[in-house]
Amino acid sequence: MTQQAAVDVFAKVRGHERAEILAAAREADVIPYFRPMTSPAAPVVEMEGAERVMLGSNNYLGLTADERVMQGARDALEAYGTGLTGSRLLNGTTPLHLDLEREIAEWMGTEDAIVFTTGHQANVGTLGTILAPGDTVIADSGDHASILDGCLLSRAKLRPFRHNRLDKLERALERAAGDGGGVLVVVDGVFSMEGDVAPLPEVADLCQAYGARLMVDEAHGAGVLGARGAGASELLGVEDRVDLRMGTFSKSLASCGGFVAGSAEVIEYLRISSRAFLFTASSVPAAVGAALAALRVLRSEDGPPLLAQLGENARYLRDGLHERGFKVVEDGSGIPTPIVPVLVEDDWKCALLWKALYDEGVFVNTALHPAVPPGGALLRTSVMATHDATTLDRALDAFSRVKAAFEAEHGPLPGPAS
Known part of the structure; x- marks a missing residue:
């Protein structure tokens, strides 16, 4: 005799709290x-x-229509076809990926960089790998959803603080000191909804005072702020005090994908340990070619x-x-x-x-x-x-x-x- 589940798992899609207003x-x-x-x-x-x-676009530099960027996509398409059909670990790494990672590291002024297929995966794959149960992650309440997803995936203790409130951040750091594990603070450089800039010098000061690591999501800052366009960390003079910097290709770099830049040892650890990197297909060649061409335009005169x-x-x-x-x-x-x-x-x-x-x-x-x-x-x-x-x-x-x-x-x- 078969038994049926007490509740249909699909029941939640019917009559949910926003269904009525959505219908209207x-x-x-x-x-x-x-x-x-x-x-x-x-x-x-x-x-x-x-x-x-x-x-309503994040095409901040307008490079999606730049002939050099489109040619970069065409060249990659002709050289490598429409897709690589495998992960970076196996058959999905091309010279374009290696050039892009090297030039991102040069642009960011870091030892190394790793390219993910999407920006969401860059955050999830980094936070879900670097953090572990027993660690504490402190996040601004205005951080991007992908940061929250990565924090939850890691099963680290999450201590959110009110948007851009340094007093709340310090209180979270004080409490995290008693949690017993490592501590990572994660903030957006430029927040995606309000467009405001994080007070990174003060955030870095607090991280230093409490022995916490700092990661900055530069998705809306890279290709926007700073003399090199390297983001809020560059503009505010704290590049040397930020441990990890994340960015995307789907905004100023006119493509799709994401990256994390930082120390060589951390980036190498992500290459061999990040499930979001190891178990997803590599970016399509045209996307990598376009991002690399856009980065070169940004770094040119x-x-x-x-x-x-x-x-x-x-x-x-x-x-x-x-x-x-x-x-x-x-x-x-x-x-x-x-x-x-x-x-x-x-x-x-x-x-x-x-x-x-x-x-x-x-x-x-x-x-x-x-x-x-x-x-x-x-x-x-x-x-x-x-x-x-x-x-x-x-x-x-x-x-x-x-x-x-x-x-x-x-x-x-x-x-x-x-």
Whole structure:
């Protein structure tokens, strides 16, 4: 006689807590996700049959359309085919991977670097390997989800602290001192939703004082900040005090993948121990070729002007939104990043505002609970170095029109901070 499980494991997918609001959003056609794009990633794209200014991309340097980067992908495709069909450990390592790892280490100023197939795997594969039960990991509450996933995978004791609160970090370090194992602090250099920069000098000071190691996720800082574009650690002068630096290819480096840079002994340990590295297929050659070509553009004489233009465009969009009466989230550091968030507060209003902008020909991202705290819904806008003033003005004019119409029907939006 067969027995059936008391609960259907699929039951959770029916009638979950967000099902009703999701159904209403679908009915109103205000779901801001999974909208097909039918053109290359560029400052202006085609989505669902119409041109839209792209203010929702992480293509910060605009290199996805750079002929040198596309040629790098083509050359890799011709040389190695469409895929390597194996892990890096076995048949999935090419000279391109080795060149990319060497040049990343040179760029980051570290002894070595390791390339993962995705950025998510870079964090999960590093944290899940370096940490172990008995260790403690201290993470900023604003850290990327892949960091949390890696922390949970490791089964180390997790001590989160409130976003960018140094007093809370110090308290966590004090408590971790009694946990008995090693201690690792992990923070984003540039936080992906708010675009604010971590206070890395102070974080490094605290790590040094309590004997903790420090890892910085530079996914949104690499190719954005610093004279070399090496990230927040470079800009803030703490490269020599950061033990591990993670980055991705899916933002400024115009491809897909991730890396971790650090000491030779740690990187070698990851190469032979990280399950996310050992047991996944190697990056497709075109992705590696594109990332390597983009890195070479960034490190060439063309890199500094791109970085400067990106900062100028970020300031232009931020100032423009502020002047038009939007509440732009700012961290007080004065460091411009290409992520320019507009606080809306209410999830439903945020979705409606997104749709109004979309209909006016502007694509932005939305961040709703639980991606942000309750009451923290925001429109996440972002710029590229290749946006020009005419295109940004076109987007800002759309914001003005949408704001006036929206407030006439739904009431005032949060205004600029005084």
